[in-house]
Amino acid sequence: MVDEIENELTRIVPLPDEAATRALGAALSLLVRPGDFLALKGDLGAGKTALARALIQARLGPDGEDEEVPSPTFTLVQSYEAPDLLLTHVDLYRIDQPEDARELGLADALDEGVLLVEWPEKLGTLPADRLDIELVLVSDSAAQGASREARLTPHGSWAPRLAGLQDGRS
Numbered sequence: 339m340v341d342e343i344e345n346e347l348t349r350i351v352p353l354p355d356e357a358a359t360r361a362l363g364a365a366l367s368l369l370v371r372p373g374d375f376l377a378l379k380g381d382l383g384a385g386k387t388a389l390a391r392a393l394i395q396a397r398l399g400p401d402g403e404d405e406e407v408p409s410p411t412f413t414l415v416q417s418y419e420a421p422d423l424l425l426t427h428v429d430l431y432r433i434d435q436p437e438d439a440r441e442l443g444l445a446d447a448l449d450e451g452v453l454l455v456e457w458p459e460k461l462g463t464l465p466a467d468r469l470d471i472e473l474v475l476v477s478d479s480a481a482q483g484a485s486r487e488a489r490l491t492p493h494g495s496w497a498p499r500l501a502g503l504q505d506g507r508s
């Protein structure tokens with residue numbers, strides 16, 4: 339589901355398999371810094387949690403893959419301390435109204451570190467400075483199945499920074 343008109347800055351990254359999603363997460367982990375808001379959009383099962391997990395594990399360092407990064411579906415908020423950065427992973431699917439999100443302490447988490455937010459639409463308004471990451475299932479006629487892609491749309495400071503994103507493949 340595309341809920342926003344993409345602009346000319348939107349960058350599309352094909353995600354044919356989970357390795358590609360991990361590579362994108364690793365590439366993004368090199369770009370994030372305190373105050374960053376990453377809006378993870380897309381339907382259930384699109385891969386929002388998988389991408390957040392990849393980013394967090396990469397940023398945690400060489401042993402990051404040993405760290406369990408569960409979906410915050412029920413806890414709503416999970417925090418991780420990377421050596422130089424606090425990463426807060428949020429899933430707002432179960433939030434009914436923007437006011438209910440207030441007690442989650444997201445403003446403080448954003449002051450101190452990076453916010454990775456699934457179902458950001460539930461907040462009503464989003465920070466003007468952010469990276470929108472929409473994960474989309476696309477039909478892949480060659481493989482006769484579903485493939486995925488990420489549509490990255492930068493806002494504010496992310497426009498020049500996204501230009502530094504390495505292509506997912508290494």
Ligand SMILES: Nc1ncnc2c1ncn2[C@@H]1O[C@H](COP(=O)(O)OP(=O)(O)O)[C@@H](O)[C@H]1O
Nearest residue numbers: 353354355356359382383384385386387388486
């Ligand atoms: N290229 C891919 N990227 C991410 N997930 C993938 C990919 N291909 C298959 N999957 C599977 O799709 C599912 C995505 O689930 P999840 O990340 O929890 O979605 P969401 O958080 O958007 O609801 C996982 O079961 C994962 O194994």
Ligand SMILES: [Mg+2]
Nearest residue numbers: 386387409456
């Ligand atoms: Mg999820």
